[in-house]
Amino acid sequence: FSSFGKYISPINIVKFQQRIDETDQDKYVKKLTTKAYLLLFLHAQLQQREGLRAIADDVLSKKFQRALGLSSISPA
Template sequence: MYRKSSFKQWISLINFKNISKQIEILKLDHYTKKLDTSSFIKLLLFSQLIESESLRAMSDVRTMAYTLCRNYARKTY
């Protein structure tokens, strides 16, 4: 049986449908290319959960993980 992670249980309490309606009304994501408001909220909450020092640090970790995975994939083939 599939169980939700703690983080998914935590954010499931947030009404993203209502937030999405407000985002559309206020046109918050009108000029957004990559990181929309809902994703930003989830990222902000996750960074708070893992006690990241900044969103930039989260980006650095993501970039480093991507690079490590890419390099590992090259070595295995």
């Protein structure tokens, strides 16, 4: 996923997080934050994943969970 970091480096994560905080988008979120959701679907697009099952399989990787900032997530 190191090449993934190169693709997302142009995104101003600090500014993005400020906008999320200003609008309380993640007020009731427990795990899949707006930032993690954005990164997850950017990765899916870059990897040309065919559907949600393939995306879910990616998320089960502990290394990818760390890259997304997820502490833990279940297959459900």
